[in-house]
């Protein structure tokens with residue numbers, strides 16, 4: 492029975508002599524056993540607890556039977572426990588252990604202290620620990636050359652940050668998607684063309700950098716996966732994206748979004764849902780217009796330089812309106828509007844595929860009602876300083892909004908400045 496964990500040894504006599512311990516936990520391997528392990532009858536030799544560290548691989552042994560003053564297990568779920576020995580007067584503070592393994596270890600420890608029922612337990616032979624057992628698990632890895640990229644071996648299980656740059660990867664390796672603790676993944680400067688629909692086991696990702704690859708699309712399912720609640724930084728700069736799926740607006744934890752150097756012509760209609768967004772860089776794209784909801788944002792830094800924002804002469808000073816459909820909406824239109832307005836719940840299984848797709852392309856009128864075939868659309872010049880503290884690029888860009896009905900059309904004509912004075916909610 493061995494347990495890998497951090498251990499801090501605290502001598503309880505030191506404070507009474509006015510001294511302090513060093514107080515730094517070491518990666519250790521703990522073992523419970525007797526010399527020679529279990530013998531046939533399990534009767535011989537005292538049971539010891541052995542603590543091995545990288546400096547002391549042969550380990551220090553503590554007798555168990557009758558020598559444990561107390562075991563503190565309140566934080567065992569967090570992988571922590573403290574063993575208070577009688578002799579020597581020391582506390583063995585355990586942390587960063589696997590909670591399940593720690594619980595098993597403590598139950599064997601209890602038997603060891605009582606010195607009973609040890610026949611069925613597999614005890615250690617108390618041989619010195621190997622280097623791997625006392626090494627701190629690797630949490631960070633950087634690979635900058637193709638020759639360093641592991642071909643068959645697994646990535647270290649406890650990896651929290653992985654950077655693989657310039658290795659010509661064509662997809663995200665399933666071994667990477669199996670890393671449960673991964674928080675930052677940087678796969679910039681590769682040749683990745685497609686992304687998976689779900690992040691596998693890597694559900695705690697906070698940072699995903701995929702700049703300078705060959706991506707042509709961002710899978711909508713990936714935006715709707717668990718990443719939508721965790722991902723704060725998404726870097727898609729320098730790819731071949733022609734559009735962003737509307738589902739990206741569901742990734743409401745995003746603080747930082749980089750989509751510079753792509754071929755985007757506009758942003759999704761409900762882009763303003765990304766309420767937490769603070770840094771947005773979309774320079775060197777082909778955007779001609781921004782969605783109306785862009786005005787709902789409040790950001791620290793925005794870069795929209797190198798785009799194609801233009802306002803025709805008649806649009807430059809005031810709003811420009813254009814009829815886009817007939818006065819009376821179709822049955823499909825009325826039903827779809829009602830589903831969105833009443834927030835009727837539906838899943839992909841409930842509806843034919845084309846209807847599901849149709850519903851995902853909802854547009855919102857300035858009156859906050861949903862529409863799919865808007866009665867009209869209108870463009871207005873928008874002062875970008877209103878949404879960005881620091882602005883790079885044009886100070887003004889056209890925003891395009893939709894009008895659901897003749898009523899909204901006439902309202903807007905009567906008072907063209909009203910809708911964008913107050914924020915749409």
Ligand SMILES: [Zn+2]
Nearest residue numbers: 856858895899
């Ligand atoms: Zn309306």
